[in-house]
Amino acid sequence: MNKCPECGGSLVGRSDRKFCCDDCRNSYHNKKNRIENGELRRVNRILKSNYIILKELSTKRSITKSGRIRCNIATLLSRGFNFKYFTCIELDNGKNPKYLCYNIQYTICKNDCVIIYQIIDNGNN
Numbered sequence: 001m002n003k004c005p006e007c008g009g010s011l012v013g014r015s016d017r018k019f020c021c022d023d024c025r026n027s028y029h030n031k032k033n034r035i036e037n038g039e040l041r042r043v044n045r046i047l048k049s050n051y052i053i054l055k056e057l058s059t060k061r062s063i064t065k066s067g068r069i070r071c072n073i074a075t076l077l078s079r080g081f082n083f084k085y086f087t088c089i090e091l092d093n094g095k096n097p098k099y100l101c102y103n104i105q106y107t108i109c110k111n112d113c114v115i116i117y118q119i120i121d122n123g124n125n
């Protein structure tokens with residue numbers, strides 16, 4: 001006989017029954033959602049923090065004629081940038097991959113240099 005995944009009680013009645021009662025079903029799903037939302041929030045916080053760091057650098061630093069901002073990995077790390085997290089990666093044969101953090105693109109070059117590309121303007125500014 002199957003057991004209720006929430007309280008471990010025996011399941012009686014229909015064979016496709018998953019929980020012993022509505023309270024157990026609700027409690028089980030609430031817990032599951034809380035864990036999933038917690039993980040989403042954790043990753044979203046990192047991405048948002050990365051975004052703010054990139055955005056601050058792109059507005060404070062002088063932008064080169066080509067519309068790029070140069071800084072080094074240490075600068076980003078000192079501000080708490082987490083290189084493990086990004087929203088998209090663009091692989092281009094033989095070239096350094098381009099990372100996206102939302103609408104800000106950056107590339108990591110061999111000499112520990114990070115090139116941040118101007119924010120892709122969506123026409124709202």
Ligand SMILES: [Zn+2]
Nearest residue numbers: 004007020024
């Ligand atoms: Zn139960």
